[in-house]
Amino acid sequence: MEIWVNAVRWCIKRIPRGPMASFSDLPPPSPKFHFIVDITLSTKERSADVSSVISVLITQKTATAVAYVKRGKGLVRVNGSPIELLEPEILKFKVYEPILLLGQERFANVDIRIRVKGGGHTSQVYAIRQALAKGIVAFYQKFVDEAAKKEIKDILVHYDRSLLVADPRRCEPKKFGGPGARARYQKSYR
The missing domain is CATH 3.30.230.10 (Ribosomal Protein S5; domain 2)
Incomplete structure (x- = not known):
């Protein structure tokens, strides 16, 4: 993202200003920003591939x-x-x-x-x-x-x-009063 912002700033600085300015006065683009075009093209190609996945x-x-x-x-x-x-x-x-x-x-x-x-x-x-x-x-x-x-x-x-059909069974959580989810500890009346 930072590279893209720097590239845009670089381009804005070189836009001709004034009443007699034309775009033919622009200097040739710096070679270090050529890869930005490649990045944007590859992301467009990727988005086309995403629809087929x-x-x-x-x-x-x-x-x-x-x-x-x-x-x-x-x-x-x-x-x-x-x-x-x-x-x-x-x-x-x-x-x-x-x-x-x-x-x-x-x-x-x-x-x-x-x-x-x-x-x-x-x-x-x-x-x-x-x-x-x-x-x-x-x-x-x-x-x-x-x-x-x-x-x-x-x-x-x-x-x-x-x-094709999901199995919805899940492990039931343990509760107090017993060693497991449903089993209870042994109870004595005397």
């Missing part, structure tokens, strides 16, 4: 996953690393379920970036899995066609409804 927010227990889906080459990344490197190894198949159900060809022209934080390993994996499924459904709804979206949705729901 779909974001989906998923919460599973205390884990939160955000999936960004856009047209691309078929890359699927979780927290910046490829999905193949996801840990723990035992739960990796759960994340692959939407891809295996729908087939690689449906993911071939789509790039998916997923950011996940909070919770434990299992709830993160289930949040990623749901973000993948809901992200691809939302992408097909907005950019492809309704029939393809319905077909994808039917396949996913027929296999496992939790791929």
Whole structure:
């Protein structure tokens, strides 16, 4: 922001003033401010790209996953690393379920970036899995066609409804008078 303000001040100082002034009297622009034009162009290009990106927010227990889906080459990344490197190894198949159900060809022209934080390993994996499924459904709804979206949705729901429907269960807080949320301490009458 400060660079932009300095550039504007520099330009204002060089505006010709007076009755006989013309813009042909302006000195050539300083080379140090050429990059400002590039910055403004790149932000305009970025804003055009933003309209072609779909974001989906998923919460599973205390884990939160955000999936960004856009047209691309078929890359699927979780927290910046490829999905193949996801840990723990035992739960990796759960994340692959939407891809295996729908087939690689449906993911071939789509790039998916997923950011996940909070919770434990299992709830993160289930949040990623749901973000993948809901992200691809939302992408097909907005950019492809309704029939393809319905077909994808039917396949996913027929296999496992939790791929598209959130699980609202949360851990109930402990209360006084007992060791847990509902259990009470033992009571003796004599």
